[in-house]
Amino acid sequence: MPRIHLFELEDQAWFPRIIRDFATDYLHFMERRFRLHEPVVPLLRDALRESGSITVVDLCAGGGGPIADLQRDLAAQGVRPRFILTDRFPNLAAFERIAAEHPGIDVLATPVDATDVPATLRGFRTVFNAFHHFAPDQARAILRSAVTAGQPIGIFEVPERRVWLILATPLLTTLLVLLVTPFIRPFRWSRLVFTYLVPLVPLTCAWDGFVSQLRAYTPAELDALAAEAGDPSYEWRSGKVRLANSPAHLTWLIGLPRRSAA
Ligand SMILES: C[S@@+](CC[C@H](N)C(=O)[O-])C[C@H]1O[C@@H](n2cnc3c(N)ncnc32)[C@H](O)[C@@H]1O
Helix, strand or coil: CCCCCCCCHHHCCCCCHHHHHHHHHHHHHHHHHCCCCCCHHHHHHHHHHHHCCCEEEEECCCCCCCHHHHHHHHHHCCCCCEEEECCCCCCHHHHHHHHHHCCCEEECCCCCCCCCCCCCCCCEEEEECCHHHCCHHHHHHHHHHHHHHCCCEEEEECCCCCHHHHHHHHHHHHHHHHHHHHHCCCCCHHHHHHHHHCCHHHHHHHHHHHHHHHHCCCHHHHHHHHHHHCCCCEEEEEEEEECCCCCCEEEEEEEEECCCCC
8 A cells, every 4th residue: 555644743843742752651661562672683783793883873762662672682692882862852751761770871862853863973873663754755864864974774663554554553552552551660640641531642642653554664665765865885675574473574774884885
């Protein structure tokens, strides 16, 4: 089916920060609970080794996504980059908590736009579950910005443009938010209020989740974006991996400066 680019609430500058933060906390919780980072570990491990990068600059980090789990599992395989969490709308409470609990994960409190990353921010760029937020022009700008700065980049996405997933997402997400919210930390009365009394968090997650599936890119579309944005000094790879114990997949794209160019 064709890609449909509707708006996501959490992308809107006017959207209340507290609801955006609770929505990204929910994503962070689900990614950790269902270990969605697992297929990323070998891909990122090999790409970090190949590129020689010792820093990972995570763009669109939201509530931290899978970074703490990736740090632990990469370290178990002898790969110990420093991580920097960034976002255009930083979830500061989550950033500060993750940085405090995980030495080696630093955060930027100032906004970083993934389409225009400051040249001083050097390292392997990652985008987890956020690339679908960007229409093709902006998506190309993200890839081009990495190429221009000579930095490697990895895109990792769970949203998928499959009809049954698109149809199931609103109801499934609403139920999941209602079920897991009591287990999301830190405990906040306001989280319960905006989930059960004034249900803005489940509605946001359901709408943004639905729109995310409609906006997801296929590996072939990622390849085409990379070909248009990239340059011959970069090598691009992409693929799709089945998530363990799930019918869903992880779609990925990795771009590395070729050794001769590097
Ligand atoms: C679906 S969340 C993904 C969060 C996280 N990476 C994860 O895996 O849970 C998308 C994030 O993209 C951020 N975002 C949206 N537009 C952005 C932009 N132009 N530059 C950087 N971040 C952006 C939003 O603030 C939000 O935190």
